[in-house]
Amino acid sequence: MAKKLTEDERAAAMPALNAASWAHEPERDVLKKTFRFKSFVRAWGWMSAVALEAEKLNHHPEWSNVYGTVEVTLTTHDASGLTELDLKLARKMDALARG
């Protein structure tokens, strides 16, 4: 099972994630980001690619979609906080949004 990130691991990961507009919410220990696309089709295309990666990782986002906007929350429920899986999924989401 994935282990909650240590302070050192967070310190190493967060600058790049913050630079990519991921915000950390300490209350729930989650990462949040809003992705914006030109249309529903574009948003859906990205979500579909992410869905396949999430299923491969066996790690799934909390996410909501309204037309071209997708709000994402990442956390690992089993660990009650952030794990390496969340970092992997966050980076994958960013890579897929770059196309």
Next chain:
Amino acid sequence: MAKKLTEDERAAAMPALNAASWAHEPERDVLKKTFRFKSFVRAWGWMSAVALEAEKLNHHPEWSNVYGTVEVTLTTHDASGLTELDLKLARKMDALARG
């Protein structure tokens, strides 16, 4: 442009929608329902089918997904409330969930 439903149209539509577990929230004039599936793959399969229908209708849901659960909110932003498009999409979602 779709017109907001009249009182008569609502009275005709709501019993069947309520029976199918759609709830009306009068503050925002929206329909809400939570769909539950056995897995992310099942939830995603249903969402993908709905996405194609939504795009065909050019009418899109507000929805959020966590693993096998999908919370749906339907309303027509242009009309500031429910229209025939919301009824169509609600019925289509139910039909697709039945398989």
